[in-house]
């Protein structure tokens with residue numbers, strides 16, 4: 001049943017007619033739970049609310065797979081503007097950036113130009129930037145981009161996906177850079193040739209990567225909503241006497257809010273990943289595809305109106 005539902009929402013998210021109708025007739029009511037609004041000013045209000053509750057933020061300007069150079073440049077300019085908004089409002093927020101939105105599929109020069117602009121602005125204003133990891137075909141190039149920038153910038157990190165067989169090797173290789181890494185299970189549909197097909201193996205590898213990276217002494221963001229992995233991390237840092245300054249938990253905006261606040265109350269650092277921007281629709285559909293609880297939430301919201 002869950003598989004069917006997932007397919008259904010993924011189909012809707014790619015359907016042009018449905019997209020048009022949904023945008024027009026107010027699915028935004030539900031999307032507001034997962035997306036902070038269409039502008040960085042709107043996102044700033046949400047960041048302030050979360051900061052007031054003790055939560056840190058990483059902000060993602062929605063959009064991926066950009067194929068037009070001027071659009072990729074506009075997106076980089078938007079990120080620079082967002083950095084200014086964060087600094088002017090004294091907000092506790094980082095940025096998350098997808099390389100396909102910066103021109104990865106267009107040219108190497110373009111991506112370097114765009115990322116340099118963002119990282120310079122980030123450096124000047126004390127804003128850290130995480131390079132999100134996308135599908136497997138872009139993994140190697142994304143890590144190379146990270147490596148090139150990491151040599152010159154302290155304010156850049158990236159993501160390692162536990163479902164990939166190569167993940168532990170990548171952590172080992174990157175260790176020489178003392179990288180700040182976000183560790184995740186992985187969100188794309190990948191072939192069994194490159195990724196563990198079974199959840200139990202992904203979870204096992206996730207625990208291995210968390211242990212490796214923390215024991216290497218590097219800053220680790222454990223990005224998950226999984227109670228089991230969170231429990232594991234808490235126990236590990238206690239046993240190994242790892243300082244709370246060396247790691248944080250990260251979760252998506254609108255998902256497991258109570259857990260986010262509980263962790264803050266227990267004294268852990270928690271960062272919420274907030275997407276914003278006009279391209280909210282596909283992101284929203286993917287969140288619905290992931291969980292029946294999210295669909296129920298949206299249906300209730302719409303019925304209440």
Ligand code: FDA
Pocket residue numbers: 131132133134159161184185186187188223224225226227250251252255256272273287290291293294
């Ligand atoms: P899992 O999917 O096993 O879920 C564990 C439990 O959490 C579920 O049983 C459910 O209770 C709850 N849960 C999970 N998702 C939920 C949802 N949508 N709604 C309601 N409950 C839910 N991936 C990637 O490939 N590249 C990236 O750059 C990133 N970046 C990233 C940043 C941050 C901050 C997070 C939290 C996640 C990512 N991801 C990602 C996504 C990640 O790879 C993964 O797909 C999701 O986090 C879901 O996996 P979990 O670890 O939460 O566990």
